[in-house]
Amino acid sequence: MSRLSGSDRPYDIVLFGATGFVGVLTAEYLAAHAPEGLRWAVAGRGKAKLEALRASLPEGSEPGVLVADVADPASLRRLAEQARVVASTVGPYVKYGEDLVAACADTGADYLDLCGEPEFVDLTYVRHDARARETGARLVHACGFDSVPHDLGAYFTVRQLPEGVPLTVDAYVTADAAFSGGTFASALGQFARGRQMAAAARDRARHEPRLMGRRALAPTGVPRFAGEVGAWALPLPTIDPQIVKRSARALERYGPDFRYRHYAAVRRLPVAVGGVAAMGALFTAAQLPPARRWLSDRIKPGEGPGPQKRAKSWFSVRFVGEGGGRRVFTEVSGGDPGYGETAKMFAESALCLAFDELPETAGQVTTAVAMGDALTERLRAAGITFRVAATR
Numbered sequence: 001m002s003r004l005s006g007s008d009r010p011y012d013i014v015l016f017g018a019t020g021f022v023g024v025l026t027a028e029y030l031a032a033h034a035p036e037g038l039r040w041a042v043a044g045r046g047k048a049k050l051e052a053l054r055a056s057l058p059e060g061s062e063p064g065v066l067v068a069d070v071a072d073p074a075s076l077r078r079l080a081e082q083a084r085v086v087a088s089t090v091g092p093y094v095k096y097g098e099d100l101v102a103a104c105a106d107t108g109a110d111y112l113d114l115c116g117e118p119e120f121v122d123l124t125y126v127r128h129d130a131r132a133r134e135t136g137a138r139l140v141h142a143c144g145f146d147s148v149p150h151d152l153g154a155y156f157t158v159r160q161l162p163e164g165v166p167l168t169v170d171a172y173v174t175a176d177a178a179f180s181g182g183t184f185a186s187a188l189g190q191f192a193r194g195r196q197m198a199a200a201a202r203d204r205a206r207h208e209p210r211l212m213g214r215r216a217l218a219p220t221g222v223p224r225f226a227g228e229v230g231a232w233a234l235p236l237p238t239i240d241p242q243i244v245k246r247s248a249r250a251l252e253r254y255g256p257d258f259r260y261r262h263y264a265a266v267r268r269l270p271v272a273v274g275g276v277a278a279m280g281a282l283f284t285a286a287q288l289p290p291a292r293r294w295l296s297d298r299i300k301p302g303e304g305p306g307p308q309k310r311a312k313s314w315f316s317v318r319f320v321g322e323g324g325g326r327r328v329f330t331e332v333s334g335g336d337p338g339y340g341e342t343a344k345m346f347a348e349s350a351l352c353l354a355f356d357e358l359p360e361t362a363g364q365v366t367t368a369v370a371m372g373d374a375l376t377e378r379l380r381a382a383g384i385t386f387r388v389a390a391t392r
């Protein structure tokens with residue numbers, strides 16, 4: 001296994017999909033916060049659009065411009081060969097993402113994305129994890145709101161609890177935010193691919209080594225009133241529990257028997273009932289191609305909440321961790337989860353992979369496993385709160 005050093009490639013970070021909704025926010029964040037001397041490039045399929053983006057960035061940040069198209073795998077290979085770290089916002093990933101992961105795994109470039117699609121993560125594990133381990137490439141999916149606050153928040157919570165004992169962590173997510181066309185398209189696509197998702201999960205289970213002598217599980221909870229957080233708890237069917245489970249599998253610190261449950265927290269019962277009904281209606285509509293097309297026309301790719309809406313948006317994830325006779329309440333919170341904070345988490349993850357002293361890992365790894373402490377510190381410094389609210 002080899003790790004690319006600073007001088008091995010022309011760019012430290014290449015941001016692919018830089019002209020999309022989150023891509024632009026990430027480019028702006030990098031331009032404003034990059035360390036001096038960062039060698040970075042914006043990449044995408046449209047040269048004119050990329051040059052306009054570069055011209056809109058503050059003076060002094062001069063990223064290179066690289067043209068690559070997911071329909072042209074050779075262009076993705078050229079892109080991967082020029083980067084130490086490739087950060088891709090080009091989703092839905094199950095539709096557009098695999099060739100870039102393959103190129104990074106093969107050329108030893110670190111790769112990260114904003115994928116919240118379990119099918120894609122399982123598929124890249126089966127097809128590209130082994131090659132990435134050989135070349136030293138780290139493949140880190142879900143480096144946005146999916147799943148950074150949950151993965152690092154569970155990691156933070158576990159570290160407040162005793163070592164070597166069975167642990168449970170329950171997470172309760174609350175947020176006020178809107179979503180973009182890209183996110184909506186990815187969610188609708190996922191709802192329509194239940195069979196493929198289950199098949200990819202089974203295939204992964206056949207390939208993944210069994211965990212010996214320990215257990216790490218993420219069972220689906222049941223809807224209930226959670227007195228510990230004073231809200232109705234609804235199981236959230238996102239990728240986050242799978243990511244947290246994988247961190248727990250990889251890291252002994254999660255103890256011999258770890259369980260994680262993931263909920264949306266809703267204060268008022270009618271809102272909880274309405275939320276479940278709306279999700280059910282969306283899921284049903286996504287199964288029918290004409291209804292899916294009608295829905296995806298409501299918010300187009302590249303569109304998303306404006307600066308005013310984003311400025312008012314916020315998220316909070318409260319965790320209740322228990323084990324070894326101790327109970328701890330922690331919280332991870334911040335601003336606009338889907339976009340402002342996602343761009344921050346994504347850019348900081350890319351900088352962390354490029355520059356920080358990290359544990360030796362390779363292949364498909366989670367944010368907690370690849371970057372746990374270093375990324376937590378970066379996000380704290382960038383204004384995301386990680387705190388212990390109470391211990392009993």
Ligand SMILES: NC(=O)c1ccc[n+]([C@@H]2O[C@H](COP(=O)([O-])OP(=O)(O)OC[C@H]3O[C@@H](n4cnc5c(N)ncnc54)[C@H](OP(=O)(O)O)[C@@H]3O)[C@@H](O)[C@H]2O)c1
Pocket residue numbers: 016017018019020021022023044045046049068069070071089090091092093096114115116142143144145146147180181182183184186187300301302303304337338339342
């Ligand atoms: N919670 C989270 O973690 C989170 C939050 C936000 C977004 N996301 C995910 O991030 C992804 C991007 O979201 P978004 O709102 O930024 O979407 P978007 O605005 O639609 O951006 C998609 C990007 O993909 C590019 N693209 C499309 N086809 C391409 C091709 N053939 N070759 C090269 N590039 C191509 C687009 O290029 P053009 O600019 O040239 O069209 C654009 O830059 C989605 O999968 C979304 O689900 C996750």
